[in-house]
Amino acid sequence: MKLKNYLLFGLAAATMTASFQACKPKGAGSAVSGDAAQRTYIPPGQHDEFYNFVSGGFSGQMSVYGLPSGRLFRVIPVFSVDPEKGWGFSEETKPMLQTSHGFVPWDDLHHIEASFTDGMPDGKWMFANSNNTPRLARINLQTFRTDEIIEIPNTGGNHCSPFTTENSEYVIAATRFSVPPDGEGDVPIDSYKENFKGHISFVSVDKQTGEFDISFQLKTPGLNFDLSSAGKGVSNGWLFMSCYNSEQAHTLLEVNSSKNDKDFILAINWKKAEEYIKAGKGKKQNNVRYAHNKWDEHTHTAKHEIKTEVTVLDVTEFEDLAYLIPCPKSPHGTDVSPTGEFIVGSGKLAALIPVFSFDKLQKAISAKDFESELYDGIPVVKYESALHGEVQKPGLGPLHTEFDDKGNAYTSFFVSSEVVKWNINTLEILDRQPTFYSVGHLMVAGGNAKKPFGKYLVAYNKITKDRFLPTGPELCHSAQLFDISGDKMELLLDFPTIGEPHYAQALPADLIKERSLQIYDINANKHPHKTNGESEARVERNGNIVRVYMTTIRSHLTPDVIEGIQLGDEVYFHVTNLEQDWDMPHGFAIKGANNSELLIMPGETTTLKWVPDRVGIFPFYCTDFCSALHQEMTGYARVSAQGSNVPVKYYTGEKTE
Amino acid sequence: MKLKNYLLFGLAAATMTASFQACKPKGAGSAVSGDAAQRTYIPPGQHDEFYNFVSGGFSGQMSVYGLPSGRLFRVIPVFSVDPEKGWGFSEETKPMLQTSHGFVPWDDLHHIEASFTDGMPDGKWMFANSNNTPRLARINLQTFRTDEIIEIPNTGGNHCSPFTTENSEYVIAATRFSVPPDGEGDVPIDSYKENFKGHISFVSVDKQTGEFDISFQLKTPGLNFDLSSAGKGVSNGWLFMSCYNSEQAHTLLEVNSSKNDKDFILAINWKKAEEYIKAGKGKKQNNVRYAHNKWDEHTHTAKHEIKTEVTVLDVTEFEDLAYLIPCPKSPHGTDVSPTGEFIVGSGKLAALIPVFSFDKLQKAISAKDFESELYDGIPVVKYESALHGEVQKPGLGPLHTEFDDKGNAYTSFFVSSEVVKWNINTLEILDRQPTFYSVGHLMVAGGNAKKPFGKYLVAYNKITKDRFLPTGPELCHSAQLFDISGDKMELLLDFPTIGEPHYAQALPADLIKERSLQIYDINANKHPHKTNGESEARVERNGNIVRVYMTTIRSHLTPDVIEGIQLGDEVYFHVTNLEQDWDMPHGFAIKGANNSELLIMPGETTTLKWVPDRVGIFPFYCTDFCSALHQEMTGYARVSAQGSNVPVKYYTGEKTE
Structure with a gap:
């Protein structure tokens, strides 16, 4: 019956994009505010209110827009050469794109996240992850250049990244595809359950220089980590990661990883892991090879280095590091509310949104209120014991949730192509606005911080079709700007984007302007x-x-x-x-x-x-x-x-x- | 005295950018139309009025914006790899960037021009030139992809390109830097006057397929061809090219090529050249090597081929092919009016703009009204004999001129940082508007066609500084949109651009929309x-x-x-x-x-x-x-x-x- 359910819903979800198009509303005039032109227009000589840093997805770049104008100010090369900047062509910049297997001129950047101090963006750096060739990058917001790239060993598809802790003590990099650990690779693919492992990397960030170091890795059973949020406020010290293939399938995931009604959010007590590492419980692994490339601001040259050691802690060897929270169904986004108390799981095949309570989770763990153990002994907390409540009938295909400064949450729905606003405490749905078409990530200014800035929400849509003048078979992706300062979301503007925007950040203009460098001395x-x-x-x-x-x-x-x-x-x-x-x-x-x-x-x-x-x-x-x-x-x-x-x-x- | 004059003006021109900044107006509010927001806003679900195809300069790409919104819809890779499109990385696209000396992943695209039928853009192709590695490209406006690239032999710096004749019979590619012909290169650089030659290539375009062929080259004495316009209407069959180094200097051009009070516009009778070629007067040159790369729409694969022959006609061997028109001082743009009767020379160190009459030029040629012969016998027409008149005190540093649908011309002034509107017949100055900062190229919709579309003018500015939120030492370039439908130009919008916008074209949306392909069958x-x-x-x-x-x-x-x-x-x-x-x-x-x-x-x-x-x-x-x-x-x-x-x-x- 589970399979049948899946097939019905899954088929609907997979094909809904096409059928949705057929009945799409003509234009979007009804939702647009009457004075949207004035509210998005920045007169010549004046400046935008926010910087919008947007990931470029498959382009390997990150782009910088102004809000509310939607104007593109800069495309920053991160994991790709860039002929507009000469990046990757000069002798000085070539080493930045070296990896353990040579020069990679083009890669897939997924998410970006700002550096944080006390849970607020501090305007120093943006972090970015490369998905295919697993890497992390640090972009300097004084120069708008990539200052550092580190490769991540033992990892396949560094998708669940680069989410940072409350003070950017660590940037997280975790495997989307479990793989055999480096050096243990020539095994049959159907031995997945025995031989494939997940690794979650804790990459430390030097508070002054920003410099990366892979502090330690947590080794897990073979799971697919999709996205994560670090705890903050009351939940600081914890990390929450969505796992969408609880079936541990290794072929035709479209069907085989979508069978279970519930998958999991993995909750990690990283402060505890830190203690174990300090106590020398980690194991040195010396058969890894990974690049660590740094820009030298004095010589204006990148240095490429290969490192060969990493410290690994196996979570199944400890009782108090990792807990599974059941989450319906194939969770994608896992987002922690501004206070840190609520954890929102967006099961992309689920018909509701579960909201978990950190306080209840802690009580359940203390009381060992577990329903079972799975994957070599990881405790599974009872769903109801950790649950704050469920948002009922929110839409189809929930993917990501952001938060505003007034206690509200905003969730994107890919299949029903809308953004839904709901109250974090009461779980009541307050508003819904269509998006054109098939929204993926969304972003509220400061929407992942302790004190969101609010005011603007941007929907980053996966399908563009007729939104702009056509440019042949290959189209730009599309963003939509909403004003969320009132009770109802107001659509202001459609603007095209570079590459495929996954996650984004918006920072107040003054935070960056003050730090921006004009020349090199x-x-x-x-x-x-x-x-x-x-x-x-x-x-x-x-x-x-x-x-x-x-x-x-x-x-x-x-x-x-x-x-x-x-x-x-x-x-x-x-x-x-x-x-x-x-x-x-x-x-x-x-x-x-x-x-x-x-x-x-x-x-x-x-x-x-x-x-x-x-x-x-x-x-x-x-x-x-x-x-x-x-x-x-x-x-x-x-x-x-x-x-x-x-x-x-x-x-x-x-x-x- | 000439040198002294130069030094005064040249120094002023060279440093004026910096001093201009010091006294720049605060903001630009006064020139902006009160309802500019409404006039540039395209509501979600609606489309822009024009496609704006803009060269990317040093990025090697071409970008596509909507007007009046200024939104960027696509960056088209032309002479560079592009990680947003995967261009130059797949096995199918790599051959497109092969040259006679190997793979060139990044180059310098300067100008673009639309394909024309009877002097009007026909919406089929855009042509683009690569400056450093001399090449021409053809971009398909059904697919918005580069379909063909041909290398140009005997050429150094293909800057004076890709300007086309009235029916795009030919695309022009001419040397900015004269060099010894291919195979005759190992000579002292100070033998410039004897050994360095200019070549002007006439690259034919198949009316159906668009396919390029270097029909013939005209060999000239060592000159620097900067920009050109083909005649149209009454002047169809002729080509006009600015030559800024009449001194034939080969070192410190900043001083040495700026000594003469007048340089030249070279007028070429290309119909006559065609006749000579048909009559077998051209010489086969077999020591050239140039790439000819074509996209095969059936196999979805680029083919790279090397060719080894070109036909050359030496203009000094014929009396009726080429004429020099004196033009003050270091001319940059050479622009032909919609009727074809007037040729505007923009001497970037000149204090006036000369406007030449095609009719008077023809009469002077018939009457052999020459002041001298130069460079191995090219006749120099008397300045006054070809002159329609001069625009007096137009501004400082004129660079380029475009035309509207009402008999007006618009000239960009780099040094005084403004656009000046003047009447083509009366030469009276009608309006001037400041630009922020240091405008280079400018474009009127259809402004190089027989019947300009008018309505919008875009200034492409070379200096950005504080126009947008800062992004460190490296800034985007900046465009400014003006409404020119009234008597006075009205500034509507500042928008950032990709790379360095040199020339641009604006075509009505419907002309392209109708042809645009949605999928590959x-x-x-x-x-x-x-x-x-x-x-x-x-x-x-x-x-x-x-x-x-x-x-x-x-x-x-x-x-x-x-x-x-x-x-x-x-x-x-x-x-x-x-x-x-x-x-x-x-x-x-x-x-x-x-x-x-x-x-x-x-x-x-x-x-x-x-x-x-x-x-x-x-x-x-x-x-x-x-x-x-x-x-x-x-x-x-x-x-x-x-x-x-x-x-x-x-x-x-x-x-x-």
Whole structure:
């Protein structure tokens, strides 16, 4: 009967997107506030109220919008090369995308979460997870660049990530696909239950520098961790993670992992785990290999390092680390309320939303009010014992829940394509608004913090179809901005997004503006190939390595004429931008180079590698329009045959060397 | 004195950006229309009025915005890989970015221009130029994808491009940096005047298929071609190109190419050149090597080919092909009015704008009203003989001119940071509006066509600084939308842009909407590794080549469990998306792959190559949220040691092979 139920609902859920489209409302005029234009318009010269940091999903990037205007200010490369920023093409940035199995130019970024201090975003960093090649990243909100990436061992699909604890003591990275631990991999896939394990990584964040360290991993039986929230306030010290494949299926999950009426939320007492680690209970695992890449702000260069050890604690060896809370059905989002007291489980195939009480959970654990043990001895708390209550008939396909500053929760419904507002205490439904179409994640400004900012909610929709002018078979995804300051949600604006927006954060503009850097101090630039002013511009040959120490300032490149390069040479253009004025980048490109461009911010040194493949004259130029005489900011390099007697020679305007 | 003049003005021009900032107006409230919010707001469910196709500059991409909302609907990869589209990562798309010197993942796209029929955009294609690695591209407006890229031989910096003739008979590609012809390159750079040549390529466009062919090249003395406009209407058959380095300087152009009070516009009689080519006057040059890459719409795969011949006509060998028109001073834009009668030269260091008359030019040529011959015998028409008149005191640093539907011209001024409206006939200045900051290109909807659409003008500004919320040292560029339907220009909106917007086009929405494709017909898919439905999904080994014929449809990948892969294998996942519903793409990623993802549009087959580097279990999954059971759309691949006896085995839900 369970299977039959599933098939009926599952089939409906899986195909509902299509059938929903057929009967979609025409336009959306009725829900739109009459003065929405005024409320989303930012007059030229004025600034938006919030920064909206939005994950890019399969693009591997993170984008930055203004709210309420919905304007895109920046796409930040995180796990992918980016030709708009030159990220991953210069010699300095390439190491950032190295992994234990080489250079990965494109990956799948899922969620982002802000760094927190006392449960509130502190404006220092954004954290992001790479799903396919399991990694965590830290983005610096002074520079809007990725400062650090760490690979996560023993993990398959780092989806349940990068959710942080109340003071960002740890960023969590947990396996969506259980896999055999690293080094124990050549086993039959149908031995899943015996050989496949889950790992939950606690990656510490240095309070000052932000630097990552995999403090420890918790090893679990084979489970699929989907999403998580750390406790806060009363529940600080705990972590809650949705597990959607309680069946431990390993094939045709569409059917086989959707059989049970209830799956689980796994509650982890991470403070207790910390104690065990301090007491030396963890085991060193030395057969792992993972990349740890850091941006060096002094040399303006990324360093790539491989690490080979991690400390692992097996939760099944301890009685008081992990508890399973039954949760109907295939839970996706697991979201903790601002006070930390309530844990909302969104079972994507469930017809209700269970809300668990942290207080009741603790009492149930103390009283050992368990219904069973599963998966090598993890206690299963009785559903009713942990339950605060259920939101009845909320909609179809609940996915995620966010919170406002007035005691309300907002849940996204993929199948019935709507956002539903309900009261956290009374569980009463207060409002519902359709979304166009099939909302996935949603975000309230500060909606995962102790004191949400409220005011705006954004629905990030999975299906776009006719919402914007068509662009062929491949369409942007779509976001919808709602004003939630009144009793009813008011739709204000549709705006397109980059990649696939999974989770997002909105931070008040002032929190970031105050920290934002305008230039890099050229005196602090310690790049090993920096050129200290035009008088030091030069060309140096060492064997077949030719280094061009070049400067750029309005409106010339120095040197601008270079001879004496030969076939077989490796040429490095180390270009230093001498400008110390905000928004005065220069670019550099030379014909014949494969990674053919650079972008250099004021005060930075950046390097282009060129291995000429033919004899000739190769023009180079500034690629970023900088001044009235930008078009004149050019030069030529001459490449001669190997063994040619053309000497190294360069012109710097006044002098020829 | 000339030099002194230059130094005064040039220094002012070069540094004015900085000083201008110091005295910039606070905000821009006064110029903004009171109901700008209403006039730029597109209510949810409704569509924008125009598509705005905008070049991405150094990003190598082209972006598509809606007007008047300024919303970004799509970034189209053209000369760069793009992690949002998977462009340049799949086996099918990689060949599109091959050049004669290998794979170029990032390049510098400068201008775009629409395909024209009888002087009006026909909605079929956009053309784009790559500046650094000289190339032309054709973007298909049914699919919003790049369908073709051709490399341009004998060329250095393909900046003066891709401007097309009245019926897009030809797209022009001309050298910004003269260089020695291919194969004659190892010469001293200071032999510029003798050895460096300009080449202007006439690339024909097949009226039906759009296919490119380098019909012929015109070889000229060493000149810098900056921008061009083809004649239209009365001047159809001619081409006008700005030349900013009449001094033929090769070093410190900031000073040395800015000495002359007048440089030139080169007028080319291309119909005459066509006749000479037909008469066999061109010379075959066989020492060139250039890539010609085409997307095959049947196999969904790019083909890369190298060509080795081009036909060249030396303009100095003919009396009636090319004429120089003196133009003050360092001309940048050269723009032809809607009737074709007027040619506007924007000398970026000039204090006036000369407007030339095509009729007077023809009369001067007939009368041989020349002031001299230059550069091996090219006649120089007398300035006054070709001049319609001068716009006096227009502003500082004129760059580009566009036209409206009422006989007006609009010129951008970089240094004085404004757009100036003037009457084409009377040359009277009618209005001026400040831009924030330092406008480069500008665009009127249809402003380069025979019958401009008018209504909107967009200024694409080079400096952003404080216009939007700050994002560290690296900022987006900025556009400003003006309503030009009244007597005075009205500023409506600031919106951020992707990369560096050089030229742009705006086309009425209906022209594109009608042609837009929603899905790829799966029955027409002739990919050699297509899978015709789930029953054909399979794994095949041939030596160390393993091919996975995979299908994807809501909500499963078939096969979803694969064993028998060994170290040393090359694994190809050929993934066919069986969906035939608009906006139902699927993604694919597998842990351990370097090009780790695919995006597959409905009806397409796309290939990911994977060379495993270690033994283990590697999860794979759909990367583009597609359905309520998307999270269940996963599988596992097992990699064993080389020589292992684990047989090739795969599961397709019901059956195991």
